[in-house]
Amino acid sequence: xxxxxxxxxxxxxxxNISDYVDVQAVLQAVRDEPGVAVxxxxxxxxxxxxxxxxxxxxxxxxxxxxxxxxxxxxxxLHTFRDVARRAGLNPYQYTQVNIREQCSWAHTDDPAxxxxxxxRLVRAGIARTGLTRPLEPLQVDTVPRVLIVGAxxxxxxxxxxxxxxxxxxxxxxxxxxxxxxxxxxxTMYPHGVSGKELVKRLLDEVGQRASITLLTRAExxxxxxxxxxxxxxxxxxGAGGREMDLQVGAIIVATGFDTYRxxxxxxxxxxxxxxxxEEFNRxxxxxxxxxxxxxxxxxxxxxxxCVGAGNGAEAPVPYCSRYCCNAAAHAAARVAxxxxxxxxxxxYRDLRTYGRYEMLxxxxxxxxxxxxxxxxxxxxxxxxxxxxxxxxxxxDLLTAGDQVAVPVDLVVLVTGMxxxxxxxLVEALKLPLGRDGFYSEIHPKLxxxxxxxxxxxxxxxxxxPKNSAESVTSALAAAAQCAALLxxxxxxxxxxxxxxxxxxxxxxxxxxxxxxYTALEQSGPGAPVQVNRALCKxxxxxxxxxxxxxxxxxxxxxxxxxxxxDALLKESKT
Ligand SMILES: Cc1cc2nc3c(=O)[nH]c(=O)nc-3n(C[C@H](O)[C@H](O)[C@H](O)COP(=O)(O)OP(=O)(O)OC[C@H]3O[C@@H](n4cnc5c(N)ncnc54)[C@H](O)[C@@H]3O)c2cc1C
Numbered sequence: 001x002x003x004x005x006x007x008x009x010x011x012x013x014x015x016n017i018s019d020y021v022d023v024q025a026v027l028q029a030v031r032d033e034p035g036v037a038v039x040x041x042x043x044x045x046x047x048x049x050x051x052x053x054x055x056x057x058x059x060x061x062x063x064x065x066x067x068x069x070x071x072x073x074x075x076x077l078h079t080f081r082d083v084a085r086r087a088g089l090n091p092y093q094y095t096q097v098n099i100r101e102q103c104s105w106a107h108t109d110d111p112a113x114x115x116x117x118x119x120r121l122v123r124a125g126i127a128r129t130g131l132t133r134p135l136e137p138l139q140v141d142t143v144p145r146v147l148i149v150g151a152x153x154x155x156x157x158x159x160x161x162x163x164x165x166x167x168x169x170x171x172x173x174x175x176x177x178x179x180x181x182x183x184x185x186x187t188m189y190p191h192g193v194s195g196k197e198l199v200k201r202l203l204d205e206v207g208q209r210a211s212i213t214l215l216t217r218a219e220x221x222x223x224x225x226x227x228x229x230x231x232x233x234x235x236x237x238g239a240g241g242r243e244m245d246l247q248v249g250a251i252i253v254a255t256g257f258d259t260y261r262x263x264x265x266x267x268x269x270x271x272x273x274x275x276x277x278e279e280f281n282r283x284x285x286x287x288x289x290x291x292x293x294x295x296x297x298x299x300x301x302x303x304x305x306c307v308g309a310g311n312g313a314e315a316p317v318p319y320c321s322r323y324c325c326n327a328a329a330h331a332a333a334r335v336a337x338x339x340x341x342x343x344x345x346x347x348y349r350d351l352r353t354y355g356r357y358e359m360l361x362x363x364x365x366x367x368x369x370x371x372x373x374x375x376x377x378x379x380x381x382x383x384x385x386x387x388x389x390x391x392x393x394x395x396d397l398l399t400a401g402d403q404v405a406v407p408v409d410l411v412v413l414v415t416g417m418x419x420x421x422x423x424x425l426v427e428a429l430k431l432p433l434g435r436d437g438f439y440s441e442i443h444p445k446l447x448x449x450x451x452x453x454x455x456x457x458x459x460x461x462x463x464x465p466k467n468s469a470e471s472v473t474s475a476l477a478a479a480a481q482c483a484a485l486l487x488x489x490x491x492x493x494x495x496x497x498x499x500x501x502x503x504x505x506x507x508x509x510x511x512x513x514x515x516x517y518t519a520l521e522q523s524g525p526g527a528p529v530q531v532n533r534a535l536c537k538x539x540x541x542x543x544x545x546x547x548x549x550x551x552x553x554x555x556x557x558x559x560x561x562x563x564x565x566d567a568l569l570k571e572s573k574t
Contacts, residue, residue: 002035058087090134142228152180154460227455321416336367
């Protein structure tokens with residue numbers, strides 16, 4: 001007979017659960033389970049009134065375990081852990097059982113089955129709770145220094161924001177010259193400010209902050225340690241350069257993007273007179289009174305949008321790159337202003353000048369640009385004409401599908417953003433890449449700059465296509481996250497991590513290879529394995545590999561899983 005005193009609360013969720021799960025039947029089935037001292041149902045367990053009732057029960061009935069059967073722990077795990085804490089019960093003696101997403105919502109066609117499943121899940125929750133013990137979060141002191149990898153607009157702006165809140169910053173740039181793509185841009189949309197000027201302004205400010213160390217031709221080669229206290233090795237001066245050891249509390253990755261480079265022949269790329277938008281922007285910077293290409297005056301020109309991009313997953317750029325339609329429209333308006341006699345044609349499949357940027361397309365249109373919409377399955381054809389001119393031909397959907405052919409002197413291929421291949425950095429940081437090859441955040445809305453590696457943040461266009469304003473916004477978000485992490489001086493980590501039974505460990509070391517977070521350590525061959533609790537994520541991947549059963553996951557120990565399985569298998573009498 002269990003000596004535990006567990007409180008069990010079963011939620012109707014205002015009908016979300018009780019419309020399909022017979023909540024009263026669940027209560028009847030579990031109220032006499034070993035260890036259950038209090039069992040109740042509630043319309044909304046998360047309501048203030050029920051939370052108060054639980055706190056009162058925990059105190060008055062001296063409960064030493066709490067089970068709430070309601071919705072997903074993603075929604076309310078912390079709500080009920082907090083209820084336990086407020087009542088004086090250790091929050092790790094609380095178990096949330098999900099009978100909404102896993103029962104009522106999943107089995108709307110089978111209320112009896114949903115009820116049966118709910119009974120078994122609640123029983124398993126009670127059994128697990130019966131073997132919980134009080135745990136305390138792990139406290140790690142944090143180092144008030146941040147390493148930023150990449151000194152484009154995102155990295156530079158994040159560095160300034162961190163310096164403003166009193167943190168020391170090491171800013172690494174692998175090129176000779178910081179500033180990334182923006183440093184090479186002249187006038188930029190939407191306000192016509194020069195990219196070069198923008199970067200110069202940022203660099204001047206960085207230069208004035210003693211707390212920012214900008215290291216160029218510098219790369220991160222190794223990372224050890226954990227959130228709040230990383231030891232990193234940095235190489236400065238390229239291959240064979242000097243190595244520096246730094247201790248930092250957090251890392252921001254702001255390594256940016258590459259532009260899609262069309263293969264030779266795609267829309268005539270590689271032929272004289274065919275350039276990418278990036279190259280055209282550089283050309284504009286160097287051009288004097290007359291717009292020329294390879295020494296020939298430009299009388300008419302065509303932009304081909306979405307080069308490399310397609311809706312199919314097999315396209316080299318299977319997503320919208322966000323900046324390119326705007327940048328092309330901005331370039332066209334600029335050309336129209338400087339050389340109004342130049343005829344400009346935009347061959348597009350889908351124009352995405354969203355929000356306020358729509359005015360850029362309107363400005364280009366009003367300045368005389370002609371827009372020709374081609375069908376996705378029939379991309380324009382670029383052909384060379386004798387004498388060096390080119391022809392761009394397409395079917396124009398805006399004129400009922402008429403075939404048009406425009407003679408031009410210059411073709412600008414508007415190419416999108418592609419992820420920067422950097423396997424050395426991925427390996428050093430153990431950062432996973434998304435399916436599109438960019439770094440991926442934990443949650444695009446709720447945790448947009450956090451990664452699965454605690455203490456490592458991403459920002460700017462290394463996490464997906466962004467214009468410079470969006471890159472800077474995410475840089476500021478990453479800086480705010482670092483500040484929130486490091487300014488307190490310490491960080492609390494979940495105690496639900498792996499433990500080692502040293503008397504069973506033979507030191508074979510097999511488990512070390514299973515840990516993606518390098519949380520398992522051995523002082524030498526044959527030595528017992530130890531867990532770096534700050535690195536362990538509690539995934540439990542190592543536990544089944546140990547032939548001696550020497551590893552256990554706190555909160556989900558072998559003993560707890562065994563009693564949960566027994567409870568799940570127990571027949572119900574409903
Ligand atoms: C042709 C073109 C025109 C554009 N026009 C506009 C415009 O008019 N308006 C607008 O808002 N946006 C525009 N953009 C988009 C803009 O360039 C990006 O939003 C911006 O560059 C993103 O900044 P970032 O810092 O994230 O990346 P990046 O500019 O790519 O900077 C990343 C930096 O990190 C460095 N780096 C990379 N890997 C490492 C490493 N391993 N270690 C150290 N350093 C590393 C790189 O060398 C680089 O300096 C344009 C883009 C292009 C291609």
